[in-house]
Amino acid sequence: MSGAEALARLQAEFAAALVAEGDSGFASRLAGERALALRRLAIYRRAVEANRGGALRSAYPVVARLVGEAFFGEAARRFARDCPPDDADLNRYGPGFPAFLAAYPHASELPWLGDVARLEWAWHEALMAADSPGLDFGALARVGEAGQPRVRFRFHAAVRLVRSAWPVLAIWEANQPGRDGTPDREEGADDVLVWREDERVRAALLAPPEADFVARLMEGASLGEAAEDGWDFSAALGRLAAGGMLAGFSAGTPVPS
Amino acid sequence: MPARHPARAPDPGRAGIGLRTPHFEALAARRPALSFLEVHSENYFADGGPALAWLERFRADYAVSLHGVGLSLGSADPLDRRHLARLARLAARIEPALVSEHLCWSSVGGTHLGELLPLPYTQEALDHVCARVAEVQECLGRRILVENVAAYVRFASSTIPEGEFVAEVARRTGCGVLLDLNNAWVNAANHGTDARDLLRAIDPASVGEIHLAGHEVTPDGLVDTHGAPVSPEVWTLFAEAVGRLGPVPTLVEWDTDIPALDVLLAEAGRADAILARAQGPGRAVA
Structure with missing residues (x-):
């Protein structure tokens, strides 16, 4: 494996670990004690989620107020799973969020959302x-x-x-x-x-x-x-x-x- | 292209602050003496509109530093030409005194994580990131500064100490170093290393800017939140750094739980006092 391939693979595994549901096994790539490394990975996991959710919250403040913090956070997580940011500028993240909300089963009581x-x-x-x-x-x-x-x-x-x-x-x-x-x-x-x-x-x-x-x-x-x-x-x-x-x-x- | 703004350089003997939306009005009304204003480049990537108009007005009175968080210099992905073109457009418009990016990665396969993720400190990663820094400098037609990032994890594959890695990027590409002392402190505390090793490894002549910020102490380690006052340990590190480097344009960063402008100016004032001592008669001449 070339150096460039090794870097690409490490980054792909790291990114997968940040959105994986369970233990991705990525801790084996990290130095130091395993339990601590996992907790440190979780800092990044929370940060990625917060950055994406924060970008949506700043573009959609009225939706956030209408549905409340917990609902918005969960909707943002599911949206990010389906449509992660494809632009490095997070100010441009979320043009597809309205269509996602319109089809979101948990928002069916808010048809205008x-x-x-x-x-x-x-x-x-x-x-x-x-x-x-x-x-x-x-x-x-x-x-x-x-x-x-x-x-x-x-x-x-x-x-x-x-x-x-x-x-x-x-x-x-x-x-x-x-x-x-x-x-x-x-x-x-x-x-x-x-x-x-x-x-x-x-x-x-x-x-x-x-x-x-x-x-x-x-x-x-x-x-x-x-x-x-x-x-x-x-x-x-x-x-x-x-x-x-x-x-x-x-x-x-x-x-x- | 003719200059649209007055030429302004940061005063190395004073601190600057991060320009944040809640402070626009107060800053415009008071125009405090500051070395420079720093913005996150991406927040001004819009095609037009009020944020850019504000920045243009501030640029008339202050030197501006463009600090990018999204270029992902260390990604194995191809360099994001769209992002780089937006940065080049903003730089042409604002004529910044400084342009900086992070020594990190944040995208994989075109998906962006929005987070400054650490690189493995290997020869391969070094070769890769140096080629990218060179590409960016070539495209922008100027030297950039690269910042050492906070890292909560270390890779088993790393073979090069962080300070040497950062120093080597500067040596090979001619870029400058944006020395973030809070990140240095956070990493040292999280990984049981000595923050001074990083300082010692870096060529003083390559340091173009210093960052100071606050962090949060959590049960899992220190987290670089930029949401608190600069810690006592980082102030100490700063005094040592300017003793070694001489006065360097210094920024007080505060990005979350943004306080009143006066709180930020007081932090900048504290940095000013330390920078002034570095310029004083007591400083050894090398």
Whole structure:
């Protein structure tokens, strides 16, 4: 066995010992007294679990508060077993946690939990997304009314639209620090626009036609395609522009007459 | 690329502190005199947003040290080019005075453990980690510092004393050493060795930074938590180290149970006093 292979094997065995259910036999690779070596290995085992759980807790603080410490810890352990971090930057760990929670049998009494988690991940991503210089309003004005339906927007990288059948924004707001956890609405469905403005992430509820319009624009539809049945999009577009959510546009090419 | 920030180097006669989110506001308002601010590089790997904006503002007033926890220099896995590219991007943006990584590993087969795991101190591991340090320095176009880590276990296969291993990495690659005295103390206490052996093995000229931090005493040994004041034993070790090395940019690290800024500044002040004595007239000139 080459030196590189020996190192690879030692590391693979060490890593396996840190997640193994029982005694992995790895203590035989360690110097010193066996019982102490096993207890020392357990320090690493707890640290790995704490680091992964901590990364999830910081991305999903509302979920953590909703389900409590023990439940969250167990969910995080099971999630890490299925989906261990594949990125060395733990701030990026856990995009799959909402889907895991949505399918988690122990959370079946909280059917909205996965959607609350989706909102939290959108918030988390919005915090880290690229900055953007903002829309050139002068250039947009020069497109003129006739060209407007062909305009397609590029969104600021922080913008997310989270659509849920549940009152996720009310639940999220009720579980912010200083709130007692009681949502001020029991009814959904919530369509939540998440964006970053002045270095802060913000969230707002959209009415269904506005959410449909924004969703279509985000998918790359032109203004003409996004505003079905002549729906007046000026207020919706104004909100996107005022929040710095539009980063650029293309005016398209006029259809030859 | 033209410099975007004023050139700033750490003052070796003063201590710096770890820059942590709970202190942003207080630090920005007070701007205390500090040698430098150190951040965990990965916490600023975002594409944009408020954390990076804060760091850019602090960089205007302070020298910054980028201290990585995820590059996994010692992994048998291929070097993580994505991670390295993010570090290079951050370094280009922040123009740090110091860039450091740990002499450890944390990934296997592309799965990340998020923990600084010790290497076996063997010739093979030494060859491997030296090649990786050289690769990182080549990519970043600069010298890095490598830190001795806390190790709760030792491998039966290790043949080289830790201090010699660390010293040899610096000698072969030209990298500097980030001498973590708390880790040295934790390892000595946990394995019944002498922390001073590590100090003696390392070429004083290679030491580019010193770390001080607190640990926790548990029934299973000392654990490097960075969640307590620097222990009396580590202060003693620090005084001895600066007596031998002269003044070196020194960092007080505090990462868990983060206290009020004043507590951290008081620890830094205590380090300042020891560094000042090392610069005083009593110091022997080599």
